[in-house]
Amino acid sequence: MHQQARQDSSSPRKPAEGKAVVTAIKGQAEYSTTPLQLTAEWKPLFDGKTLAGWKATDFAGAGRVGVEKGQLMLHSGAMLTGVTFTNALPKTDYEVAFEAMKIDGSDFFCGLTFPVGTNHCSLIVGGWGGAVVGISSIDGADASENETTKFMTFEKNRWYRVRVRVTQPKIEAWIDDEKLVDQPIGDRKISMRAGEIELSVPFGLAAWQTTSALRNIQIRRAEKK
DSSP: OOTTTOOOOOOOOOSSOOOEEEEEETTEEEEEESOOOOOTTOEESOOSSOOTTEEEOOOTTOOOEEEETTEEEEOOOSSEEEEEEOSOOOSSSEEEEEEEEEEEESSOSEEEEEEETTEEEEEEEEETTTTEEEEEOBTTBOTTSSTTOEEOOOOBTOEEEEEEEEOSSEEEEEETTEEEEEEEOTTOOBOOOSSGGGGGOSSEEEEESEEEEEEEEEEEEOOOO
16 A cells, blocks of 8 residues: 555454355356355345445545445555445444455555444555555554554455454454454544545445455444453
8 A cells, every 4th residue: 555545454254154165266266155144143234236325435536336246346446446334333342244355456455444432443454565454543553553563465366254343342353263453442542544544434445556346244233241
């Protein structure tokens, strides 16, 4: 991600358990899983057919947004391309899960912006040139320079399961089966990185100069512990 765009990206983990399988799609190996087993507790946010409940985020020079073959597609633009959810969502004590795939590009293919009480922040997956995962921002430090910073290698044309849990004590995030973020909130300042990514508030998904696909986007109330 370049200067302003290196905001947040991270890949969600699927909440329901399923057996991983490998399928061939148009000659390419694709990591996949059995369909998410939605129960009454999980509510879909994307119907796989339309952009109902979503709008293209008004980023300058944004690429095309659409639904293709059951996937929400963010096509690479001059900088950021994304969508913002238009319906009401909880501000705390909730979990979001989805799958994301990088198709082309070299920066973050998943920047999830979400509420944390009255504030907002972003989970960046594959930022700063393709490897950084973290939260922007903690005490004014973005995903590349705070204690949530992690480094991962992300393959193209491979689905990654992303899950984020927000409770009053902390923010947690997983990619596939690995927990990457376990950030206490306490008296920490949780905020957005300054710039166009702020247009993703209150809940949005974005990519930076990268084409990505998203599917199985869902939410549920977080379990009380």
